[in-house]
Every structure is written in C-alpha cells, then in structure tokens.
Amino acid sequence: MSKTIRQIQRGLARGEFSSIEITQDYLTAIKAHNPTINCYITITDELALQQAKTADERIAAGQAQALTGVPLAHKDIFCTDGVKTSCGSKMLDNFIAPYNATVIENIEASGAVMLGKTNMDEFAMGSSTENSYYGPAVNPWDHQRVPGGSSGGSAAAVAAGLAPAATGTDTGGSIRQPAALCGITGIKPTYGRVSRYGMIAFGSSLDQGGAFARTAEDCAQLIQTMAGFDPRDSTSIDHPVPNYSETLDGNIKGLRIGLPKEFFADGLDSNIAGVLEAAIDEYRKLGAEIVEVSLPNSKLSVPVYYVVALAECSSNLSRFDGVRFGYRCENPKDLEDLYKRSRGEGFGEEVKRRILLGTYALSAGYYDAYYLKAQQVRRLIKQDFERAFEDVDIIAAPTTPEIAFKLGEKTDDPVSMYLQDIYTLFLNLAGLPGMSIPAGFSQGMPVGLQLIANYFDEARLLNTAHQFQQASDWHLQSAEVK
Ligand code: GLN
Numbered sequence: 001m002s003k004t005i006r007q008i009q010r011g012l013a014r015g016e017f018s019s020i021e022i023t024q025d026y027l028t029a030i031k032a033h034n035p036t037i038n039c040y041i042t043i044t045d046e047l048a049l050q051q052a053k054t055a056d057e058r059i060a061a062g063q064a065q066a067l068t069g070v071p072l073a074h075k076d077i078f079c080t081d082g083v084k085t086s087c088g089s090k091m092l093d094n095f096i097a098p099y100n101a102t103v104i105e106n107i108e109a110s111g112a113v114m115l116g117k118t119n120m121d122e123f124a125m126g127s128s129t130e131n132s133y134y135g136p137a138v139n140p141w142d143h144q145r146v147p148g149g150s151s152g153g154s155a156a157a158v159a160a161g162l163a164p165a166a167t168g169t170d171t172g173g174s175i176r177q178p179a180a181l182c183g184i185t186g187i188k189p190t191y192g193r194v195s196r197y198g199m200i201a202f203g204s205s206l207d208q209g210g211a212f213a214r215t216a217e218d219c220a221q222l223i224q225t226m227a228g229f230d231p232r233d234s235t236s237i238d239h240p241v242p243n244y245s246e247t248l249d250g251n252i253k254g255l256r257i258g259l260p261k262e263f264f265a266d267g268l269d270s271n272i273a274g275v276l277e278a279a280i281d282e283y284r285k286l287g288a289e290i291v292e293v294s295l296p297n298s299k300l301s302v303p304v305y306y307v308v309a310l311a312e313c314s315s316n317l318s319r320f321d322g323v324r325f326g327y328r329c330e331n332p333k334d335l336e337d338l339y340k341r342s343r344g345e346g347f348g349e350e351v352k353r354r355i356l357l358g359t360y361a362l363s364a365g366y367y368d369a370y371y372l373k374a375q376q377v378r379r380l381i382k383q384d385f386e387r388a389f390e391d392v393d394i395i396a397a398p399t400t401p402e403i404a405f406k407l408g409e410k411t412d413d414p415v416s417m418y419l420q421d422i423y424t425l426f427l428n429l430a431g432l433p434g435m436s437i438p439a440g441f442s443q444g445m446p447v448g449l450q451l452i453a454n455y456f457d458e459a460r461l462l463n464t465a466h467q468f469q470q471a472s473d474w475h476l477q478s479a480e481v482k
Contacts, residue, residue, distance in 0.1 A: 002161035002164075002214070002478050002480040003022075003164050004164060004165075004213065004214050004215055004217070004218050005067070005070055005164050005165050005213060005218040005221055005222070006215070006217055006218060006221075007164075008022060008069070008070050008071075008164055009067075009070065012059060012064075012068070012069045012070075013059075013064075018052075018056045018059075018069075019052040019053075019055040019056045019059070019068075019069030019070075019071075019113060020049060020052045020053060020056055022052075022069070022071060023048050023049060023051075023052040023069075023071045023113050023115070024049070024052075026071050026115055026162065026163065026164075027043070027045050027048060027049075027115065029161065029162055030043055030115065030116065030162050031043070033160060033162060034162065036138070036143065037137060037138055037140060037143075037156050037157070037160050037162065038119055038134070038135055038136065038137045038138060038153075038156075039073075039118055039119055039137045039147075039152075039153040039154070039156040039157040039160065039162060040073070040115075040116040040117065040118055040119065040153065040157065040162070041076050041084075041086055041088070041116075041117050041118065041119050041120075041132075041134050041153070042076070042083065042084050042086075042116050042117040043115065043116040044080075044083055044114050044115065044116045044117070045116075047083070047114060048071065048113050048114055048115050048116075051108075051112075051113040051114065052069060052071070052113045055068045055069035055111055055113060056069065058111060064111065065109075065110050065111040066110040066111065066221065066224065066225055067107065067110040067111050067112040067221070067222075067225060068110070068111030068112075069111060069112075069113065070111070070112050070113065070164065070165075071112070071113040071114075071115045071163065071164065072107065072112045072113065072114060072115065072163060072164070072165055072166060072167070072222075073114075073115050073116055073117070073118050073153075073154060073157045073158075073162075073163035073165075073166040073167070074103075074104060074107075074114060074116075074117055074118065074154075074166065074167045075117070075118050075120055075151050075153070075154050075166065075167050075168050075169060076088060076117035076118055076119070076120055076153070077120060077124055077169050077199055077200045078101040078103055078104050078117075078167060078169075078198060078199055078200075078209070079097035079098075079099060079100060079101045079104070079198040079199075079200070080097050080100060080101070080104055080114070080117065081097060081098065081099050081100045081104075082096060082097070082098075083096065083097065083114075083117065084096055084097075084117070085097040085117065085200070086117075086133070086134070087120070087122065087123050087124070087200045088119065088120040088121055088122040088123065088124075088129075088131070088132040088133055088134065088150075089122045089123055089133050089326075089346070089347065089348065089351070090133045090327055090345070090346050090347075090348070091320050091325075091326045091327045091346035091347055092200075092320075092325065092326045092327070093133065093326070093327065094326060094327065095325060095326050097198075099198060100198060101195075101197060101198025101199050102195035102197040102198055102230045102232065102233070103167060103194060103195060103198070103199065103209050103226050104198065105198075106195075106225050106226055106228070107167070107222075107225050107226065109225075110225040112225075115162075115163055118137075118151070118153030118154040118156075118157055118163075118166060119132050119134055119136075119137040119152065119153030119156075120132060120149065120150045120151055120152065120153055120154075121149040121150035121152070121174075121350075122347070122348045122350065122351050123200065123202055123313070123317065123351055124150040124151075124169055124171055124174055124200075124202045124207075125150065125202065125313070125350050125351055125354055126149045126150050126350060126417065127146075127148060127149045127150070127173070127174075127177060127417050127418075127420040127421060128146035128147075128148065128149045128152065128405070128407075128410070128411075128417065128420075129146065129147060129148075129149045129150065129152035129153060130146065130149070130407065130408075130411055131149070131150075131348055131349075131350045131351075132153075133348060136152070136407060137152045137153045137156045138156065138407065139156065139159075139181060139182060139404045139445075139479075140156055140159045140160035140182065140479035140480075141159070141182070141183065141404070141444070141445055141446060141479040142404070142444070142445065144406055144407060145181075145403075145404040145405065145406055145407065145445070146181070146404055146405060146406070146407055147159070147178055147181060147182050147404065148177045148178030148179075148180065148181035148182065148400075148404065149174060149177070149178060150169075150171075150174040150178075151166075151168030151169060151170070151174045151175055151178050151212070152178045152182075154166035154167065154168045154178070154212050155168070155178035155179055155181070155182040155184060155186070155212055156178075156182055158182070158184050158212045158213060158214065159182035159183055159184050159478075159479045159480075160479060160480060161478065161480035164213070164214070164218070165211060165212060165213035165214075165218050165219075165222055166211070166212045166213075167209060167210070167211060167212075167222070167226070168186065168209070168210055168211065168212050169199060169202075169207055169208065169209050169210070170186075170188035170207075170208055170209075170210055170424075170428065171202050171203050171206045171207045171208075171309060171428060172203075172206065172305050172309060172421050172424060172425045172428050173399075173420075173421040173423075173424025173425060173427075173428075175187065175188045175210045175211075175212065175436075176188060176399050176424050176427075176434055176435065176436040176448065176450055177399060177400055177420065177421065177424055177436070177448075178212075179212055179399070179435075179436040179437075179448060180399035180400050180436040180438075180446065180447065180448025180450075181400060181403070181404040181445070181446065181448070182404075182446065182479070183438045183441075183445075183446025183448075183474070183475075183477060183479060184212055184213065184214055184438065184475070185212070185213055185214060185215055185216055185218070185219055185435065185436070185437050185438065185465065185469075185475060186210065186211065186212045186213075186219070186435060186436050187210045187211055187216075187219045187223060187433070187434075187435045187458070187461070187462070188208055188210040188427070188428075188433060188434050188435070189208060189209075189210055189223060189226075189227060189433045189458050190208075190237075190431060190432065190433045190455050190456050190457075190458065191205075191206070191208050191235070191428070191431035191432075192208075192235050192236055192237035192239075192431070193208070193227050193237065193239070193241075193433070193456065193458065194208060194209040194210065194223075194226045194227055195209070195228070195230035195232065195233045195236050196208070196209065196233045196235065196236070197230055197232040197233040197236075201312075201316040202309070202312070202313050202316065203308065203309035203310075203312040203313055203316075203428075204235070204312050204316060205235075205308065205312060206305075206308065206309055206312070206428040206429070208428070209226060210223065210226075211223055211226065214475055214476075215466075215469055215475055216248070216435070216437065216462050216465035216466040216468075216469055217245070217248060217466055217469075219435070219462060219465075220244035220245045220248060220462045220466075221244075221245060223244060223458060223462075224241070224243070224244050224245065227241045227458075228241050239456055242459050244458060244459050244462050247459045247460075247462075247463050248462060248463055248466040249463075249466070250463050250467075251287070251467075252283075252286050252287060252288055252463065252464060252467045253286070253287030253288075254287060254288075254289060255283075255287070255288040255289070255393050255394060255464065256288070256289050256291060256391065256392040256393045256394070257280070257283055257288045257289070257290050257291070257392060257393070257394045257395070257396050257464075258291055258292070258293035258388055258391065258392035258394070258395045258396070259280065259290060259291070259292055259293065259395075259396055259397075260292075260293050260294065260295045260298065260388070260395060260397060261292050261293070261294055262294065262295055262296065262298055262299060263295075263298075263397045263398060263423060264276075264398075267401060267422070268398055268401060269401060269402050269403070269442070271403075271442035271443065271447075272398060272400075272401070272402065272403070272442055272447050273398075274442075275439050275440035275441070275442060275447040276396075276398055276439060276447070276449055278439075278440060279396075279439040279440065279449045279468070279472075280396060282468060282471055282472060283396070283468065285471070286467055286468070286471060291391065291392060293388040293391060293392055293395060294384070294388070295381075295384040295385065295388060295395075295426070296384060297377065297380040297381045297383075297384050298381060298384065298426045300377050300380075300381065301381060301422070301425040301426040301429055302418060302419065302421070302422060302425060303374070304374045304377045304378050304381065304425075304429060305421070305425040305428070305429060306357075306418060307361050307370050307371060307373075307374035308371070308374050308375065308378065308429070309354075309358075310354045310355075310357045310358035310361060311358045311361045311362045311370075311371050311374075312358070313351075313354050313355065313358050314354070314355045314356075314357075314358030314359040314361075314362060315358070315362070317347075317351065317355055320342075320343065320346065320347075321338075321339050321342065321343065322338050322339060322341075322342025322343065322346070323338070326346060327342055327345065327346035328342050329341035329342045329344075329345050329346075350414070353414065361374075378429045378430075381426050381429050381430055382429070382430040382431070385426075385430050385432060385452075389454045393453070393454075393457075393460060394451055394452065394453055394460065394461070394464050395451070395452040395453075396449060396450065396451055396452075397423050397449075397450045397452065398423045398448075398449070398450060399423060399424065399436040399448035399449065399450040400420060400423065400424075400447075400448065401419070401420065401422055401423065402420075403442050403443060403445035403446070403447065404445050404446075405420075423450060424450070427452060431455070432452055432453065432454070432455060433452070433453050433455070433456075433457065433458050433461055434450055434451065434452045434453070434461070435450070435451045435461055435462075435465050436448035436449065436450050436451075437449050437451065437465045437468060437469065437474075437475065438474040438475045438477070439474055440474055441474075441477075446474075446477075449468075451464055451465055
C-alpha cells in the first residue's frame with residue numbers, strides 16, 4: 001500500500017491500476033485503520049472517487065498533468081471548498097469553507113485527488129496533536145507515542161501508508177518535527193514561497209505551507225505545484241520557481257555543509273547524536289565538505305518565538321467571535337456575553353493560554369519590552385544565518401532533541417512541550433527553508449536530520465536530501481499498518 005507519488009504515477013501511466021482503484025485502496029485502508037491512528041478528521045470519500053473518475057478520463061484522453069490521479073491528504077488548516085475545515089478546533093467544528101486555499105486550488109489544478117483532511121493541534125498550536133479537539137493522532141511506529149505536531153495527522157497518515165503524501169504547515173517546526181518523529185520526509189519552503197491565502201492564520205510572519213512524503217523526490221513534485229506568487233497573499237514573493245525535479249540528481253561533491261557548534265553540544269540525546277554523526281559521515285562519503293559554523297543567537301529562539309507567535313495569534317484569533325465564523329454559545333444574554341462564552345467554550349486550553357499571553361505582550365506599556373525586543377533579537381538570529389551562509393551551502397542540524405515521546409507525557413507541562421522545538425523555531429524566525437529526512441533509529445523510533453538552505457534555495461535542499469536517499473534506505477523503512 002505504501003506507494004510513493006512516483007510509483008503511483010508510473011502505475012497510472014502504464015495502466016497497472018486506475019486512479020479509482022488506487023484511491024479506493026487508500027480509502028479502504030483509511031476506513032480500517034483511522035479509528036486507531038486517528039490521522040484524519042474528515043474522509044472525503046465521495047469527492048475523492050469523483051475526482052479519481054475525472055482523473056482517469058483525463059489520463060485516457062492523454063491530458064494528464066503533473067499529479068493527475070494521485071491521492072493526497074491535506075492538513076485541516078487549508079480551506080477546502082464545501083468541505084469541513086476545522087483547524088483541529090471546536091470553534092470551527094461546524095465550518096464548511098466557502099472557497100479553496102491557493103495551495104488546494106493549485107494541487108487540484110494539477111489533477112490530484114483529495115482523500116481527506118488530517119488531524120492537527122488546535123490552530124496549529126502544539127507539538128503532539130494532543131491539543132486537537134478530535135483527540136490525538138498516534139505515532140504509527142508505536143501507538144503509545146505521539147506523532148509530533150502540529151501537522152501530526154499528515155505525518156502519521158503518510159508513515160502509516162494511509163496517504164502517499166500530504167500537505168502541512170510549519171510555524172515553528174510543525175512539518176519538520178512530525179516528519180522526524182514519524183520517519184518520513186518533510187519540507188518547509190522559504191517564507192513567502194507558498195501562498196498563505198486560505199491557510200488559517202496562526203503567526204502570520206512565521207506560517208508557511210509545505211509537504212510530507214516518503215522521499216525528497218516526491219516532496220519536490222508536491223512543492224512544485226504549491227509554490228508560486230499569489231497576488232491574494234500580500235506576503236507572497238514574486239520569485240521564479242525552478243523545476244525542482246530537474247536538479248535532484250546533481251552531484252554534491254564539494255558541497256559545503258555547516259554544522260552549528262551550538263546544536264551538537266549539551267541537551268542533545270546521545271543516541272540521536274550518534275545517528276546524526278553517521279548521517280554526516282554519509283555526506284562526507286558523498287563528497288561534501290563538513291565545516292563548523294556558529295549561530296550564537298539561536299539559543300534565544302524559544303523565548304523570541306513564544307513572544308512573536310503568541311502576539312500574532314492573539315491578533316489573528318480575534319476574528320473568532322461567535323458572530324462571523326464557527327461556534328456560537330447558546331442563548332447569550334447580550335453581545336459581551338456572546339463574545340465571552342463563544343470564545344470561552346469554543347477554544348481549548350492551549351489556545352486560550354496563548355491568546356492571553358500574546359495579548360499581554362502587545363498591550364500598552366509592555367509592547368516595547370516584549371514584542372519589540374523579540375523582533376530585535378529575531379533580526380540577530382537572521383543575521384547569524386546570513387553570516388553562516390557566506391561560508392556554507394547547507395546547514396545540518398538535529399530536527400528534534402529526542403525521539404517521539406509518550407502520549408500524555410508532556411501535556412501538563414507546556415514549557416517542556418515548547419522545548420521540543422529548540423532546533424526548528426529559529427528557521428521560521430529567519431524565514432529560511434528547511435527539511436527533515438529520516439536518518440536512522442533510536443530505541444526503535446525514527447530520528448530525523450534537519451537540512452537548512454539559504455533563501456529560495458529549495459532546489460539545493462531537495463538535491464542534498466535526494467542524494468542522501470539515493471545512498472541510504474532509512475526513508476524506505478515503513479511503519480505501514482497491516
Ligand atoms: N510547536 C510549535 C508551537 O506550538 C510550532 C507549531 C507550528 O509550527 N505550527 O507553536
């Protein structure tokens with residue numbers, strides 16, 4: 001069942017199976033295993049079979065496009081026309097989006113089939129999917145453990161073989177961290193590369209859509225359809241999108257890979273460090289040159305992120321007022337009661353905690369001390385990277401400080417949950433593109449290697465990841481549900 005996009009495209013082209021058949025196979029597997037994995041919030045079976053039928057007609061007519069007939073899953077943060085778009089929240093449990101996000105529009109235009117919408121932490125706030133209103137998804141490698149978050153449903157679906165690939169979003173690590181914990185490949189492009197139109201906002205200056213797949217080759221294809229300028233998103237950047245698949249096979253001899261000395265020091269689990277050292281050795285064998293770099297301000301990324309992201313979320317989530325979207329409390333006494341109870345009943349605990357902290361950080365008298373200060377340090381973090389990229393082409397780092405933790409282990413300790421992102425947050429603060437690729441195992445659980453490239457250098461990132469995957473088979477290990 002666990003096919004790659006590339007394998008499905010070949011099978012469709014050779015007539016080994018139709019899109020309806022492969023879609024039906026996935027839907028059958030999803031129906032059988034979603035009750036345990038809980039990676040889908042909504043299964044769009046009727047729509048999927050309709051889209052598959054159209055895809056088969058197009059293939060028969062010789063009009064196939066890039067992803068024609070390939071089934072995919074979408075994080076439930078992307079608005080999907082006529083389909084429930086919950087963002088993992090009770091607040092939007094009744095919300096049927098009236099339009100498609102640009103990402104969905106682009107993927108549909110390339111002929112793909114939508115299997116359903118995947119589980120996630122409420123409003124993308126979390127690192128385990130335990131903040132989902134629909135209950136947590138589980139890690140397909142060990143059902144007692146979390147799949148990571150916030151895009152944990154997408155990662156679990158791909159790892160379990162319940163989708164060949166999926167979309168996700170990454171505000172502080174939500175693609176790279178679940179990809180690492182579920183043993184798959186994930187890419188977060190440069191900020192502004194993929195349109196945020198119709199992607200429900202959390203931290204607008206950090207949010208970026210991206211992809212999960214088994215291979216870098218598949219990520220290249222998916223990102224190709226997602227990327228590009230969108231006049232409907234004011235932060236979308238008009239920068240040419242190269243053909244990512246064309247440069248995958250390029251030799252990486254002489255590629256300069258920087259290892260930030262701060263990340264391979266204390267705090268990193270020793271088994272994970274061992275796995276990553278072996279992966280770096282593999283790059284040496286491929287001819288890359290490994291050098292040390294320094295990102296001295298990256299240690300400040302957790303406090304900076306938790307000021308900036310929370311301030312922005314308090315502003316973004318003010319639109320959920322019980323009037324315009326989603327949940328409305330019963331029998332409000334007056335307008336104030338309507339606001340208070342709709343928000344009080346509709347949002348979960350973590351979202352409320354963040355709105356409160358963010359509102360505080362933005363309030364008069366505190367703005368300079370917190371938000372402004374955080375933005376200044378953010379600039380220093382960005383400058384660290386600019387300096388490092390004068391010397392190297394790629395930076396390699398751990399994706400997570402530990403393997404997937406047990407469900408419930410960190411739910412009472414938000415700070416220890418926040419610390420899961422120590423190796424991923426700085427990337428979003430700087431706006432850079434990054435990936436996580438499977439690099440090995442520790443205690444039977446997958447470990448990810450994070451690769452970081454300079455702005456708009458996704459092609460080099462994908463090439464660097466693909467070359468590793470040509471030389472290793474970690475990405476082929478499967479937690480597929482039987
Ligand atoms: N885990 C981080 C948070 O809770 C990042 C989430 C994300 O990237 N959406 O904010």
